[in-house]
Amino acid sequence: MNAPFNPARIGLRDPFAAYVCDETAAETLRPIAVEMGWAPEKVNKGGLRNAVQSLSVSASPQILFVDLSESGDPLNDINALAEVCEPGTVVIAAGQVNDVRLYRDLIVSGIQDYLLKPLNPDMLRDAFTHAQTVLNAPKVSDTGTERPHISTAFIGARGGVGASSLATGVAWVLSEKGARTTALLDLDVHFGTGALSLDLEPGRGLTDAIENPSRIDGLFIERAMVKSSEMLSVLSAEAPINSPIMTDGGAFYQLQEEMRSAFECTVIDLPRNMLVQHPHLITDIQVAVIVTELTLAAARDTIRILSWMKSNAPQTQVVVVANRVQPTAQLEISRKDFEGSIERKIDFLVPFDQKLAAQSAKLGKPMTEAGKGSKTIVPIVDLATKLMAVGDSAEPIDSATKKKGAAKGTSLMGKFDFKSLISRPAKKK
Secondary structure, three states: OOOOOOHHHHOOOOOEEEEEOOHHHHHHHHHHHHHOOOOHHHEEEOHHHHHHHHHOOOOOOOEEEEEOOOOOOHHHHHHHHHHHOOOOOEEEEEEOOOOHHHHHHHHHHOOOEEEEOOOOHHHHHHHHHHHHHHHHOOOEOOOOOEOOOEEEEEEEOOOOOOHHHHHHHHHHHHHHOOOOOEEEEEOOOOOOOOOHHHOEOOOOHHHHHHHOHHHOOHHHHHHHOEEOOOOEEEEOOOOOOOOOOOOOOHHHHHHHHHHHHHOOEEEEEOOHHHHHHOHHHHOOOOEEEEEEOOOHHHHHHHHHHHHHHHHHOOOOEEEEEEEEEOOHHHOOOOHHHHHHHHOOOOOEEEEOOHHHHHHHHHHOOOHHHHOOOOOOHHHHHHHHHHHHHHHHHOOOOOOOOOOOOHHHHOOOOOOOOOOOOOOOOOOEO
């Protein structure tokens, strides 16, 4: 299926495999496979049922040809196939049912093409050539340029400053307004709110990854992540609090690696204790967003984290966001004094809106979705826009205080032609 394209894994898999129902189809396919440079023995008997059984225990190929002739319910069977296909596999189906509605439904379900039997060499050549073109095509933006991956970590300087809420809000903007395939990885294994804030059940994907790091690959990511929408997927957990998590952090790093290959954007909700315990998690992060508040304790911890980042992750761009900012008269420390203490500017300042926060929680939606028109979400959208600019141009983030209205220069309405691997609908609470 045209799942999130994973070029790094393509080289590890067979280029082609076919599962057909009759010898006539097999005899037609084998010489074409040889022409394309593929092994003729990769043409197997058994049709779709055999394909599902075989691929459930082995990696799927780059290009998969399946025969639906013996399928009583093609759409349902294609869904079963999707469950065992690796991300990036291009599927071509063939069958005897000449029905435009079926063709459209199969294409919408994620397959590349549907060929009507009997097969002939020309139609097979054309289908395979087009499939190779799809495989070799890079991800592109609406401007026609290759779109690099952007990895962002949100780190709360103090508990309760709203880092998780901002991470979820930014992930939603990247996926819905920026049209970027986005993964939200919540690394607070016991008390994470990534799924909760989107009104989703977290599932066991994250805890399974920690317990069995060797299982983590593209297929695991596709199965374990819970979809909030076609463009936004979440990996979160609510591990039992009587079960401490024993890990060296390798599973978390491997999750980041797989997400980098499968999605255009990765947003990581990174608890500060994780930063201390597993410093390697920040190695490949392009932007670290330090979320703070205008208090004495937050100023102290922001200074400490900024110092840590300078020593341990000099390659990572750092953005400071003051969140839940009260009216000036109610501030513990003024913005000017706070900036003097941390010896740098605050890049984004997000005003506190109690009504919006409550409404967001009640609806099970991020504030950026629930608060359309609110002043509170403007700097959050600006932050997401800046992150996309970093990914697209590798330019550093300028302080929002220096470039007012800079967000206008970057379109949030980019288009990305994305067909995801078919998966079961996310289970709502």
